[in-house]
Structures are given as C-alpha cells and as structure tokens.
Amino acid sequence: NAGVTQTPKFQVLKTGQSMTLQCAQDMNHNSMYWYRQDPGMGLRLIYYSASEGTTDKGEVPNGYNVSRLNKREFSLRLESAAPSQTSVYFCASRSDRARGYTFGSGTRLTVV
Amino acid sequence: RKEVEQDPGPFNVPEGATVAFNCTYSNSASQSFFWYRQDCRKEPKLLMSVYSSGNEDGRFTAQLNRASQYISLLIRDSKLSDSATYLCVDERNTGRRALTFGSGTRLQVQP
Numbered sequence: 346n347a348g349v350t351q352t353p354k355f356q357v358l359k360t361g362q363s364m365t366l367q368c369a370q371d372m373n374h375n376s377m378y379w380y381r382q383d384p385g386m387g388l389r390l391i392y393y394s395a396s397e398g399t400t401d402k403g404e405v406p407n408g409y410n411v412s413r414l415n416k417r418e419f420s421l422r423l424e425s426a427a428p429s430q431t432s433v434y435f436c437a438s439r440s441d442r443a444r445g446y447t448f449g450s451g452t453r454l455t456v457v
Numbered sequence: 458r459k460e461v462e463q464d465p466g467p468f469n470v471p472e473g474a475t476v477a478f479n480c481t482y483s484n485s486a487s488q489s490f491f492w493y494r495q496d497c498r499k500e501p502k503l504l505m506s507v508y509s510s511g512n513e514d515g516r517f518t519a520q521l522n523r524a525s526q527y528i529s530l531l532i533r534d535s536k537l538s539d540s541a542t543y544l545c546v547d548e549r550n551t552g553r554r555a556l557t558f559g560s561g562t563r564l565q566v567q568p
Contacts, residue, residue: 378555385465387544387558388501401553435500437556444489446556448500 351449368436377419461559480545487547
C-alpha cells in the first residue's frame with residue numbers, strides 16, 4: 346500500500362549513542378516532516394523539508410540533524426542521544442495540492 | 458500559552474451520545490484547520506478538514522469561528538469505535554508550511 350514507511354519501529358539506545366531514523370514515502374510528495382510526540386504535549390515539529398535538497402528547523406531541532414537524500418527519503422539523526430530524546434517519532438509527508446498529511450506508523454525510541 | 462489548546466479530557470460518554478470538543482488557536486496567521494484522530498500507540502490520521510462555513514461528514518460536524526479563533530468538533534450517535542484521542546490542528550503558510558498540534562482530547566465511548 347502507498348504511504349509513509351518508518352524504520353525501525355522500536356529502538357533502545359544508551360546515552361551518547363547515535364542512530365538514524367529512516368523515513369520513505371512513495372506518494373511523490375515534495376514536503377516531508379519529522380515530529381516527536383511526548384505524553385500530554387501533542388506532536389512537535391523537529392525538522393521539515395519543503396523539497397528535495399532543502400531542510401529547515403522546526404520548533405524543537407536541538408540535538409537532531411536531518412538529510413533529504415532524495416524525493417522519497419528523509420532521515421533523522423541523533424548524534425549523541427540523551428534521555429530527553431525518549432519519545433515517539435513520526436515522519437509525515439504532504440502533497441502540494443491536497444489537504445492533509447500522511448503519517449508513518451512511528452518509531453518508539455527509549456534512551457537510557 | 459500553547460498555540461493550539463484543547464481540553465485533554467477524558468470524555469466518558471455512553472454509546473449513542475452526542476459529544477462536542479472545543480479548541481482555541483492563538484496564531485492569527487493560521488490558515489487551515491483539521492481534526493485528526495489518533496488511536497492508542499498509532500499514528501494520527503486525518504478525520505476531517507474544517508472550513509469557515511462549517512462542514513459535515515456523516516456523524517461528524519466541524520465548525521470554525523475565525524473571529525474568536527475557535528474550532529469545534531461534534532460527534533453524534535457515538536460508537537464504541539469512536540474511542541480515540543482527537544487532535545485539533547492548524548496549518549500556517551507563513552515561512553514554513555507545517556502542522557501545529559494541540560495535545561489532544563481523549564474520548565472513551567462506553568457500552
């Protein structure tokens with residue numbers, strides 16, 4: 346089925362470790378996003394990419410880097426994980442013409 | 458102050474009841490509004506867009522009042538399957554085009 350695919354679904358890291366969360370969409374969307382969701386706080390925007398080759402900071406970018414490898418893929422990297430980065434991470438994409446965004450199923454990350 | 462505010466609930470209602478959720482937004486630059494539904498430990502999914510004239514989709518009715526910066530969602534004839542968290546969302550088109558989420562209102566429909 347067409348949509349947004351995120352990997353991995355679950356991950357446990359030790360403080361200071363690094364990892365990359367992968368996201369790919371097959372809907373030919375230009376815009377892609379990374380959000381994090383913490384209990385009681387709703388989703389907050391980390392980074393977004395309006396098109397291939399461009400990325401911009403969102404509301405909570407500190408501690409993260411991103412890479413828009415091509416139109417399909419948008420990865421999120423934690424260079425040195427901290428317990429405060431324990432969260433559920435959602436990738437999303439949006440068509441330029443349609444309303445509404447499509448979300449991936451999320452990555453549950455725990456940093457110990 | 459949060460940019461999009463919702464009552465977190467939970468709202469516990471019996472099957473068949475009518476329930477209304479409210480939401481306020483603080484950024485006058487917000488242009489588009491949505492209600493998303495999120496089931497436990499799942500991703501948000503678009504329930505419906507919200508238009509100034511009000512719009513209906515089956516048992517769901519959404520209203521927008523730009524003057525008061527207020528959005529509502531009405532669910533009629535609640536079903537057990539309506540149990541979920543409902544996220545009020547706005548989208549701005551100034552600088553970056555992205556969604557801003559409220560923290561959600563939890564609905565539990567009981568038999």
